[in-house]
Amino acid sequence: MSNSKVFANQLINWYEHHKRDLPWRNTTDPYKIWLSEIVLQQTRVAQGLPYYEAFVNQYPTVFDLAEASETEVLRLWQGLGYYSRARNLHACAQTVVKDYNGKFPENFEGLLKLKGIGRYTAAAIASFAFEQPNAVVDGNVYRVLSRIFGMENDISSTNGPKIFESKANELLDPARPSSFNQAIMEFGAIQCSPKSPSCVLCPFSSTCFAYNHNCIDVLPVKTKKVKVSKRYFTYVVFRAGDLFCLKERGKKDVWQGLYDFHLLEAKEIQDIENVISLLNELGLRNCELGTLSKIYEHVLTHQRIFANFVEVKLPHDQMEQLLKITDQLSLYSIEQIRELPKPVLISKYLEDHIF
Numbered sequence: 001m002s003n004s005k006v007f008a009n010q011l012i013n014w015y016e017h018h019k020r021d022l023p024w025r026n027t028t029d030p031y032k033i034w035l036s037e038i039v040l041q042q043t044r045v046a047q048g049l050p051y052y053e054a055f056v057n058q059y060p061t062v063f064d065l066a067e068a069s070e071t072e073v074l075r076l077w078q079g080l081g082y083y084s085r086a087r088n089l090h091a092c093a094q095t096v097v098k099d100y101n102g103k104f105p106e107n108f109e110g111l112l113k114l115k116g117i118g119r120y121t122a123a124a125i126a127s128f129a130f131e132q133p134n135a136v137v138d139g140n141v142y143r144v145l146s147r148i149f150g151m152e153n154d155i156s157s158t159n160g161p162k163i164f165e166s167k168a169n170e171l172l173d174p175a176r177p178s179s180f181n182q183a184i185m186e187f188g189a190i191q192c193s194p195k196s197p198s199c200v201l202c203p204f205s206s207t208c209f210a211y212n213h214n215c216i217d218v219l220p221v222k223t224k225k226v227k228v229s230k231r232y233f234t235y236v237v238f239r240a241g242d243l244f245c246l247k248e249r250g251k252k253d254v255w256q257g258l259y260d261f262h263l264l265e266a267k268e269i270q271d272i273e274n275v276i277s278l279l280n281e282l283g284l285r286n287c288e289l290g291t292l293s294k295i296y297e298h299v300l301t302h303q304r305i306f307a308n309f310v311e312v313k314l315p316h317d318q319m320e321q322l323l324k325i326t327d328q329l330s331l332y333s334i335e336q337i338r339e340l341p342k343p344v345l346i347s348k349y350l351e352d353h354i355f
């Protein structure tokens with residue numbers, strides 16, 4: 001028996017004994033598999049599971065999802081982050097309905113053409129739904145292969161991912177691609193975890209390079225670190241009676257399509273004097289200015305956002321003036337705000353101060 005076959009057998013055998021019972025594992029429906037894969041990108045299973053279930057309940061088929069509005073989809077996605085995933089999810093569903101009669105392509109290349117589906121997701125759907133022999137390669141797979149086989153290729157380099165993909169395809173059991181792919185990801189998630197792998201109880205411990213050379217902590221190799229920039233937001237919460245001003249966030253920035261308040265962004269957190277200057281610039285004189293809130297912090301992959309809020313109560317005539325000069329703002333009641341898709345930061349402020 002080839003070394004690849006021995007490896008695949010050991011891995012699948014481990015999987016049969018240790019796998020978690022997750023809803024998307026009991027189906028070959030490409031729609032549900034695709035949904036689960038998009039939800040789980042950059043997300044832990046425990047966090048993604050309720051979202052997956054909510055989407056399947058709300059939109060049982062790709063036709064239901066395609067018919068929904070983008071705002072509804074973003075609202076259901078709220079709290080999961082990386083909102084471009086939700087927008088791509090919706091756009092992809094519409095393409096599948098319009099151009100493919102509601103049927104997902106049944107192979108890797110066909111799936112790759114769809115919006116939001118990269119090599120990993122295409123391989124996952126092709127193998128789980130259609131038993132196509134395409135190996136998945138994600139963070140779990142980098143970790144497992146680099147440790148077991150001592151692969152020191154840099155996963156942040158151009159060539160590194162290609163080398164791992166080629167190795168994974170070489171090891172893949174062509175007779176059982178779905179089981180192999182599920183097994184290697186599950187093994188990386190619960191056995192060969194990033195910080196505390198269970199090496200003593202591992203079926204590969206006698207041959208695992210990293211375990212036997214005491215270099216678990218340095219594999220996989222990743223030299224380029226993500227650069228995180230800091231941003232400082234001061235939100236001015238204009239209200240007239242029980243109506244609040246919000247706007248939909250535009251393109252080319254975080255949280256596209258979600259709703260937030262009037263924003264002052266600067267190189268540092270703003271104080272009340274800056275807010276007073278803004279009110280003067282806007283010609284708003286008869287308003288009631290609240291105090292600045294505590295600072296809320298939100299961490300994204302590339303950004304760390306610090307935000308404070310201040311409420312400004314306006315009489316109705318001043319509100320009309322404001323809406324004329326700032327065409328992006330619109331008025332919403334508290335009930336309407338509850339239904340709008342919002343960044344978590346905004347939801348937290350609303351829970352603390354308004355709802």
Ligand code: SF4
Nearest residue numbers: 192197199202208211
């Ligand atoms: S021995 Fe440890 S490092 Fe090696 S594959 Fe098993 S869990 Fe991972």
